[in-house]
Structure formats: C-alpha cells, structure tokens
Amino acid sequence: MAVAKTPRRPAPLRILTAVPICDGHDSAVTTINLELARHGIEIIYLGYHQAVEAIARAAVQEDVNAVGLSSYNGGHIVFFREVVAALRRGGNGDIPVFGGGGGTITRADERAMRRQGTDRIFFAGTPLEEIVAAIRGYSRPARPNPRFRGDRVLARALTIAESGGRVPAVKRTGPGRSFVVGIAGPGGAGKSTLIDELTSRFLRHQPAGRIAILANDPSHPGSGGAILGDRVSAIYAQDDRVFFRSLATRGSLTGLSAAAPAAIELLRRSGEFDLILVESVGVGQESDPFRSFGGGQPLVDATLFVLAPHYGGLIQLQKIALLNGADYVALNKCDHPLAKVAKAEIQARLDQNGRDQRLHATTAAKHFDPGVDALFSALAQRADLAPAAGGERPCRLEVTP
C-alpha cells in the first residue's frame, strides 16, 4: 500500500521538557510548557523525577528540536552533562540541551555546563519573549540524516511525515509482522492508563518483542501549539522495547493527526514491532477515526473502544457510533459505583449489534488488574502473539520512572 501524503504546512517546533531525577519541582516547567504552547510550540512533556536514559530515549523517539530541563534541587552540573553524554552516545548529539533552575544555577555553573555540552541556561528573570525567541532558534529542516541510527531513523521519518514532506523509505530492521490496534474513546475514560497497563503485559509476555504506541493529542486551535503529556503517566514506556511517539493533531478534526496513516504505515514497514497501539484523541459519538482514511480501507487491524461508567445513560449509549464498529469494548474504571449498571447496559447495546464483540470490564488504574489481563490475552490471541520459548519474563521495570 502506498504511504499517503499529507498536506504541507509549516511544522511547529517540537520540544521535550522534563525535570531531573529526584526532583519534583514542576511549577516552573508547567508554566513554561503553557507559555511555549501558547507561542505555537509543541511540547512533549515527560514529567518530573526523570532519569537520564528516559530523557534521552524520549528525545530520540520524539525526534525533538531540543531538550529543556528544569532543575531546582541541585546536582544540575552532573545531570545535564549526563543527558548530553547519553544523547551523544547514541549518535544524537545534534539535539541541543537547554535549561534553567531559577537562582540555583549560578553563572559559574553555567560556564561549566556550557563547556560540558549544554547549549544554554536561562537565568531567573529572563523575559519570556527572550526564551521563546531562543527556542525558535532550534528550528531545523526535517530531512533524513544518514548518520542517524536505530530508533532515530524511524523517528525522523515520522517527523517528515508529520511536516507533510515526502516520506522516506525506511529500511526494514525487524522481521516482525505488526498487529495494529486503534484505541478510541471519550476523554477521561482512561485510555492512556489502559494503554500503559497493556504495555506492561506486552513486556512481560513478549520477552524479546517490541511495541509501538502512537499517542494522538489535540493541538491548540488558536496558537497551533500543543502540550503532549501522555508520556507523563506512561510509566511502562520507560523501556527500550517500547517506541512511543506523541502526535499533535495540527488542525485535523478526525481524532487523529493527518500524518497518522503514514505513521502507522512506517511503523508497520519497519518490521520492528509485534504490536502497534494507536490512541486517538478523546472521541465518541460522531465517527470512527480508524476507518475514515484511505477510501474506506481500515487503518488498523482491530479497534478497541474504551469508555467509563459515567457516559450519561442509555440514550447517550445509543448514539455512540464506535460501539457498532469496535472489535473490542473496554468498560474502564469498574471500581466506580455505576459500573455494574453500565456493564449491563453496554452488554445489551452490544447484543443488539449481533456481532462478536466482547465487553471487557477493566480498572486500569489498579495495578495488576485481572480485567486488563483478560483484555490483553484477547488482543494477544487475535494478534497471534505467541509467548516466546522460556515463558514469561518480568518486564524490565525500574523502581523509578
């Protein structure tokens, strides 16, 4: 199948922001995130208490223009140096690192940090306009780079797809046949949490496999900027076997970025991933984002519709188009008092369809939820994921994100 071309428009800058490990001071970074998004920049926010490797991994997979670190409880000289070193080690030294820390980073520290590869430190009192202008300077053309290795090659191809350029051919690096699941549902249903819990099951059941996640989030309609925050709560994505990419919708109203078809195709063709999960923005009644592209050809191999018990009663339920089309339905937040009634209502609604649609009751926010186990098993069976020889292996989860 030909990779669909997406319309050309000026591509926003993509900046990864994070707070270093053992630091929870996120007040400054959340303000900066908001302001940068208001100036048309796409922020991929990784969160606080982030390890060096997690920052470098996210910077590569998201193919960002730069990494911004906000540090308030010391140790910044060592930490910034290690982030720069981790990027360089993977051949990604082209991604500049900047940051700030109010008064905690002194002028002398700044000189040392710049010598060790940090691009720029913003001091307390720097006017916002100056910060925005400096960050705009990180703009660069989206072109393939023959020096890139590993995930960065794929990440750059996705950037090119997003910016509407001619999508490069990506070398097939893995042997795999990918199974793609489209996941949709209203905002607040717990899609991101459910996806993260499915990821943990995948890592445990597929000791050698890789999983990709495409998380679509809305752009701000006025400024064109966005805060893409799905990585914050994706605690199991902190693993090299997970390829996580945040896509801003950039004006597309379908529930997916206009580049999503090309992105899915790129991920499939790479052969790297056994499972690809595509998360739509919060949608429900109006349409099915995964069947609205490519002249009726489905974008994905299966669809999962996620909803929470407070959907507003039977009449609302009747209107949800996705309940007709979805292959799997998850009623999430089943610890909610309304869950029992909701389950019966949804089951009745699915019975009307007369298709083989299985309803799964999940509580993704609860760790080790058996409902999520059952949902994963069903998806794994459909995707033909066989447990590798040697059985289960615990996922490589660190104590800290």
Add this chain to the structure above:
Amino acid sequence: MSQLGKIADAVGTYNRFVAAEVDRARADAAYAAELRARWAGIRSAVGTTQSPSGTPLPRLALPDTDEPGAIAEYLLGQGLPGEFPYATAAYREMYLDTAARTGEEPMRLFAGLGLAEDTNARFKYLSRHQRSLRLSTAFDGPTLYGLDSDHAGVLGKIGEGGVAIDTVEDMGRLFAGFDLTRPDASVSMTMNAPAPVILAMFIAAAKRRFGPDRVASLRGTIQADMLKEVQAQNEVIFPVDASLRFLCDMVEWCVPNLPRWYPISISGYHIAEAGATPVQQAAFTLSNGFTYAGLLRDRGASVNQFGPRLSFFLDCGLDVEYLVLGRVCRRIWAIGMRDVFGADAKAQVLKLHTQTSGRSLIAAEFQNNLTRTAVELMLAYVNYTNSCHSNSADEPFTTPTERYALLASHGQSILLEESGLFRHTMNLFGGAPGLLALERQVESAILGVFREMDTLGGVIAAMEQRYQRSKIQESGHRLETQIYSGERPIIGLNKYVSHEPLPHVPLARTSPSKQRLQVERLRAFKRKHAKRAPDALQRLENVTRAGGNVFGELVTTVETCSLGQITACLTGVVGQFRPMV
C-alpha cells in the same frame, strides 16, 4: 454528600449558632447577666505586667466592652486563647517571657546538607543558643524518592538540598551526640513517601543508642503527608491507596508505641510553593487533614487517640490573607473535628508549624530577602503558630550557608525576644476590624472550595480528577503572569530594579568525594548484611501481601536493609505510582 460537605455545613451551622447567641445575649436579660458575670471573672483573672519602659500591660488583651452581644461574639466566635473555636490561639499562653522559662520554644531551624555528619555539625551550630533542643531535618533528593545513593544517575544529587540517608547507620551519625530522649528535645523530619522507612530507621537507631526502653520517650514530627505529595510536591513512589495504607499503618503503630510522636504533619507549604493561593493552601490542607481523620476512623482507630497526634504545617508569604490564615484554619478544624467527628477538646486543636515562603525569595538583590522573611515571620507569629522556621536569604542560590542560617534564626529571636510585640501581652492584635473582616472572607472562600470538592465526590475523588493539581497550576501560572506584567511588584525584580550583577554567594555544595564516600558506606552496609537482608525483605513482602501492619515489620527490616532495597521490595508488591500531569 461527602464528609467535606458536612464540614462546610457544620461551620455554617456554627456561625449561625454564634449569631443567634449574640441576639439572645441582647434580648435575654438573664443570659446577658450570666455573660457579664463570666466576662468580669475572665477579666479579673488576667494578670498584669509592664514593658521595659514602664507601661503597665495586661497579660492578655481582651475586647474592651461590657456589651453582652459583643462578649458572646468574642467568646463563641473567636474564643479565649486555648478555648474553642481556637481562632485566637491553640494554648492559653504562648511566647510570653514567662512561657519561655517553661522550656517551650517555637523556633525550629530546618537543616540538611551533605552527609549525616555534616548535618550533625550544622545541628550543633544552630542549637548552640536554643533554649531547648529542636532539630529539623531536610533530606536529599534520592532519600526523598526512596532511592539508594548507588542508584543509577543520582550521584550528583547525593547530599544536595538535604542530607543523604541510606541506612540505619547514617541515621545514627545524623543525631550523634544529642540526647533525643530529653523531655525538651524534639526532632522533625521532612520526609514523605519513604517516611515509614525513615522513621523506622530513626527508631532502630535510637534503640541502639538509648536502649529499647527509652524509645517511647522520643518526641518529634515526621511529615508523611502523601495527599499533598500527589497534589503538589510530587514525591510519590507507591500508588495512592498503598501510600495511604503504609501511612495509616505507621500512625496506628505510633499512637501506642511513640506516644509523644506526631506521625503526620498535614502540609500546605508545598501546595503554596507550587503556586496555590493562600485560600487554596488552607482549603486543600484542611480537607486533606479531614481525609486522614476519616481514613483512620474508618480503620477503627479512635479519633480522640489519633486526633491529638495530627499536626499541621503552613506556608506564610506576603499576601494579606496570611495575616489570618492560621486563625481561620484552627477555627474550621476545631468545628469540623468537634461537630462532624465528635472529637474531644484535645483532638480539636490544630497545632501549627509555619515556614516563611521560599517562593517569595528572589535572587536579584537577595539581601532584601531578609526583610521579606522578617515580615512573613511577623505574620506567622500574629497567627500564634506553635512553631516556626524562617528561611535564609541565600536560598534562591543554595542550601543555606552558615551565615544566612544564623541570620534567619536571629530574625526570630529579634521578633520574639528583642521586640516587645510578643513578650508581654497575648493577643495584642486579635479582634482588629481588618483582621475580623479578612477572617470572614477567607473562611467563606475556604468553605467554597470545600463545596466544590464535595460536588466532585470528596478529596480523593477530586484528586483523581486532577482538581487540586489544575487549581494549583492555574494559580501558579497567574502568579507568574502577574509578576511578568508588574501587577505584583517584586522589589529588585520588576520594580526599583538596580540591574546590579548577581552577587558572588558562597554555596553549600556536596563534593564529589563525599558523594563517593556515601556510596562506599552504603555498599559496605549491603555487604555486611548480604546474608540476612533477603530474609528480612521476604518477611516484609509477606506482611505487606497479607495485609499486616507494614510499619511494625519495617522497624526490624531496617536493621539489615537499605532504603532502596526496601523501596524496591514494596514496589514489587504494590506497584508504582502513575504520575499525573
């Protein structure tokens, strides 16, 4: 309606009761006579004193009135110091020259830097002039996140912003040379997610040092406020339900075994530092407090037993609301505890620690921070805080250096011991018209936030919907915008700017050789206990899975296991916290 709605209702009901009593005092001659007689008794019991220049003064300032309505209004609406609803003060006499002789001292100086012996030296330096022993501990980032100093990527953070504690041996070094079982000794620890582990280490170290029999005499506070961590400060390790369980286990263990210990300090400080308004700080802190009280009650604990062991911690900045925040909080807490929880008098009293605002301190012309802190201290003490920490002027740059830590401590001494504002007369400011007007406004705004959270299903449900976080972020963003626009004047930053270059301030940093020493000590501890640690961890895992009291087991586990080993074990059982944006 959630518990929070009931509390908001109870405060409204109480306010209507006061208004009705005022009317009755004015209409009912017998009641009026009874009030007048009581008032005359109260006034005649107030002792007198005089200022150094010879002005005679009452020991307690009371409204100068004989009108029965006003008397009822004061006694029921504000309360005498140490009497319901405690708006004036938690205790009858505080700060007065005479009180100083009894050994109670409000000053606490928060310290923590480098390795245990460095903080120990700082404690010795700061406590030289203290009338009683008050040690307040700040921990470094890895300790706050429950990680060992040899965890990948944390080397540069060891001993930064606080002291590095990995093992019970570090804890022993931290308090070496201090007799913590002295009646006037009190130790405070700013520690949250790993609080049960750290308190267990403290107990284990005290057992080694003073003998198991004297552990019960330990006095102090550990912060352990996980709700505010999820809402604002972000030092969370375990999922919320598990975090709360570990916390309640600790409180339940402490009530009988450490009777002088405050096992939880319900904190608004970090909520305010993250950007909340004073009203939001008070509303979220009080509602968190009521949530803990509800959780403990639902586990079967007696409110009259755990109630007196709860304490509070508020930020004090320069905004006008801070003039009354402590007073309003004491009043709401007392009414809620009495009328919704049925608590007795001792469990109704909100005991308050205050810290001046770190966020209000700025790098530009940083010596102005001395003045900012002095004004904040004044606001804190007007609220009759039970204890107080004053920040050092150099904090925008560094963990306080000795020089500025001492100046911060002397600021408190100047206010309480040198100036006459608090030495002679209790309640010198209470009852002023401006204060009363502010109290009414602030109280009603706090109850408004309670009602909003009530419609969301209460504190924990609101938290799951990110209510507190979005409110705090929104306020923080507005504050920054106001600073950028100049609507909030900050001298030296957006007004009267001198453009003088940042000064060369000496920094308190931990050297790489010390950081390596900490890692070596930890590894030696792990080697020493390599044989016993796996069994200890297995027992901890079993108790955790079986639903037993985790804290009771931790007191033993810490003898052979490090903080990071214990964190990893517990995470394996209960999972990991999923952060919210």
